[in-house]
Amino acid sequence: xxxxxxxxxxxxxxxxxxxxxxxxxxxxxxxxxxxxxxNSMSTEAKKILFKSFDAGxxxxxxxxxxxxxxxxxxxxxxxxxxxDLGKYRDELIISSKAGYDMWDGPYGEWGxxxxxxxxxxxxxxxxxxxxxDIFYSHRFxxxxxxxxxxxxxESIYRSGKALYVGVSSYSAKKTNEMIKILKGRxxxxxIHQPSYSLINRWxxxxxxxxLINNGVxxxxxxxxxxxxxxxxxxxxxxxxxxxxxxxxxxxxLITKKNTQIINDLYKIAKKRGQSLSQMALAWVLNNKAxxxxxxxxxxxxxxxxxxxxxxxxxxxxSELYMINQKAIEGDINLWAPSSAH
Ligand code: NDP
Numbered sequence: 001x002x003x004x005x006x007x008x009x010x011x012x013x014x015x016x017x018x019x020x021x022x023x024x025x026x027x028x029x030x031x032x033x034x035x036x037x038x039n040s041m042s043t044e045a046k047k048i049l050f051k052s053f054d055a056g057x058x059x060x061x062x063x064x065x066x067x068x069x070x071x072x073x074x075x076x077x078x079x080x081x082x083x084d085l086g087k088y089r090d091e092l093i094i095s096s097k098a099g100y101d102m103w104d105g106p107y108g109e110w111g112x113x114x115x116x117x118x119x120x121x122x123x124x125x126x127x128x129x130x131x132x133d134i135f136y137s138h139r140f141x142x143x144x145x146x147x148x149x150x151x152x153x154e155s156i157y158r159s160g161k162a163l164y165v166g167v168s169s170y171s172a173k174k175t176n177e178m179i180k181i182l183k184g185r186x187x188x189x190x191i192h193q194p195s196y197s198l199i200n201r202w203x204x205x206x207x208x209x210x211l212i213n214n215g216v217x218x219x220x221x222x223x224x225x226x227x228x229x230x231x232x233x234x235x236x237x238x239x240x241x242x243x244x245x246x247x248x249x250x251x252x253l254i255t256k257k258n259t260q261i262i263n264d265l266y267k268i269a270k271k272r273g274q275s276l277s278q279m280a281l282a283w284v285l286n287n288k289a290x291x292x293x294x295x296x297x298x299x300x301x302x303x304x305x306x307x308x309x310x311x312x313x314x315x316x317x318s319e320l321y322m323i324n325q326k327a328i329e330g331d332i333n334l335w336a337p338s339s340a341h
Contacts, residue, residue: 003084006054013042013056014310018191018291020215022276023164025093025292027285027310029059031220032077035298036249037067041076048298049080053088055307061121061193061219061294062127063138064119070102074126077085081128090103092133096123097168099138111141116152135162136193137178140170150181156231157187164190168221172206179214189216196220197229198283198327199261208289220284224295224306228253229301236264240298264326269318278309283323286315 017022030052036045049060066073074096085092098119101109108114135156137149153165165187167178179189180266192211194203197220211218224230226249232238233254242249263278269279284293297303315323 003050005050005088007221009054009056011056012310013058014054014122016291018164018219021164021188021190021217022227023128023190023230025059025217025219027292028057028281028307029055029061029093029292029294030303031061031221031294031296033063033066034040034296035127037072038076038078039072044299045076046080046084048297049085051206051300051303053085053092055303058091058095059219060094061095061135061221061290063100064101064123071122071126075125078126078128085252086128089129093130093131094127094133094311095166096137097119097136097138098123098167098225099136099141111137111139111144111146111149111152113148113152113155116149117155120156123262124161131160132162134164134191136166136168136191137170138168140167140174145182146174148179150178150185150187153182154185154187164188166191166193167283168193169195172210173339174211175207175216177215179210179216179326189214191219191291193219193221195222196284196287196290197223197225198265198280198323199225199229199258201328203289204287208287211249218289219294220287220290221290221294222296223284223293224280225279227277228258228262229265230277230302231266231275233259234266234276234290237332254301261326265323268322268326272319274309274312278312279323281306281309282313283295283315285313286320293339 010334062074062077085147098116099111102119107114137153141149156162157165167175177194182189192208196203226242232241237243237251237254241253243251266276269276272279281293284290295306
């Protein structure tokens with residue numbers, strides 16, 4: 001039987017306007033980078049998406065190469081759109097991106113107009129969609145003029161293939177340049193998708209100011225530092241985790257020093273009545289530049305725990321002070337662009 005969404009789906013989620021636009025995003029959004037690829041979507045993965053939507057999570061984030069194999073998360077999501085979620089299309093914000101390696105040859109990655117437009121067309125086909133809500137340039141390309149990438153984004157926007165356009169992991173400098181170029185073409189840079197967590201603060205060194213000053217929204221990816229900011233790595237590396245599976249999160253980051261930092265942070269979370277992941281999400285959302293925290297989850301249990309973070313979003317001054325004392329020592333800076341970019 002086809003999925004039917006809970007009729008209570010808008011009863012508890014909070015939404016924030018994305019920058020100075022009229023579009024609201026849920027405080028928590030779900031990304032399909034891990035756990036949604038392969039030949040078909042696992043039962044748990046489907047449940048995650050359905051339970052997310054039941055909880056008012058209207059935004060799902062994808063990219064051309066999410067899988068593995070590349071493209072399979074979009075293909076699987078497209079099947080779910082056809083079978084279950086399509087009837088809610090007007091309630092969903094779906095995003096995709098182009099820029100990382102996707103297919104062989106000189107046009108399979110980066111920021112050329114050729115790559116970005118072809119990739120967007122491929123994503124739409126895989127997801128069985130006429131349009132995505134947001135389309136991103138996934139990374140700054142130092143070998144392509146920014147005007148050309150802007151040209152591609154403008155073309156995608158004007159053709160109606162995307163309602164809004166964004167950039168991901170661009171530095172403050174390149175974001176400013178993109179804002180100006182797009183503005184000159186009558187297009188608004190709608191959103192930036194940077195990595196951000198309480199142990200990864202690069203956006204605070206200029207980007208957040210740029211975004212606020214220009215009314216651009218911000219959706220923070222890896223707010224749990226890929227799961228490091230959760231209770232599970234407090235005393236080792238459990239099985240069935242990204243680190244134990246040698247996945248995108250390297251065990252080199254689980255140093256003695258970093259483990260001490262998360263244990264110290266956990267003590268603060270516990271006093272707030274939260275798990276470490278709940279405090280980490282609440283903390284990201286405490287930054288006024290941030291529109292939404294973009295999480296990944298492996299299980300419905302993780303999803304539910306993370307949604308419960310919304311029950312306590314307030315921090316006292318002393319909590320913030322203590323968190324800063326502990327967390328800044330970690331400063332892992334995953335995906336932070338170099339200052340030249
Ligand atoms: P997170 O920081 O939320 O990490 C997700 C991982 O954390 C999960 O897979 C799980 O790890 C662990 N986790 C989540 N909740 C819990 C919990 N309650 N308890 C214990 N462990 C938990 O985000 P991601 O790194 O997955 O990124 C989220 C999304 O951001 C992606 O899906 C993608 O859409 C986007 N993204 C964008 C990038 C870009 O370049 N623009 C780059 C990376 C991500 P485990 O599987 O080990 O259990």
